[in-house]
Amino acid sequence: MATLEPDRILVPTLGRPREDEALTYTLETFPDADVILLAVVTPLDAPMSEGGVLERHDERTEAARASAVRMLEGVDEPPTEERVRIDTAEGRPGNVVPQYVTDNDVDHVVLYGHDSRSSGLVGRLLGQSVAATVVDRTPRPVTILE
Known part of the structure; x- marks a missing residue:
């Protein structure tokens, strides 16, 4: 059986190490x-990586693009x-990534999943990670690296 290689792959980055x-x-x-890429x-009302809390939206978007x-x-x-093209999107990763996959005809997602637990209260209590949420909601194959 032949394995189909993906034509378009999404690599989301959230500003986390590795x-x-x-x-x-x-x-x-x-x-x-x-x-x-x-x-x-992440919106201001959502859990964030350190450093971006007080920045304006356009500054945060430009900083995310520069990091990519x-x-x-x-x-x-x-x-x-x-x-490789770089794009930006605002929102919670568990919502943004699956929607981006659907809207942009992406075949596969690859993300780094180690220590990707949500820092929100519900996420901590349920142990839900960003990677697990992306896998649950994305209609294409997802590869998680640890």
């Missing part, structure tokens, strides 16, 4: 796929702009 491993894995494992900007650019530049052999 997410660059998901990008590196994707570029090496799927050398012919187009990659979308999606910088997800640095991640891309840090790859041993940076790919062409035609192969």
Whole structure:
């Protein structure tokens, strides 16, 4: 049985450590796929990574994009702009990623899932992680790296 290789892969980034491993894995494992590096900007009323609480929306979006650019530049052999594009989206990752997959005809999602527990009270109590939420809600295959 032939295995179908994905044509479009989404690599979401939330500003957490070691997410660059998901990008590196994707570029090496799927050398012919187009990659979308999606910088997800968490709304101000949602749990956040440190540093972004008091910044305005446009500043937070630009900072997320700049972080994604640095991640891309840090790859041993940076790919062409035609192969990897950077996009941003605002919202809770568990909602944004599945919606982005559906709206943009994405075939596969690769994300770094270690220590991705939600810092919200419900998430802590239920043990729900961002990665688990993305898997539950995304209509395409999801690879989680730990």
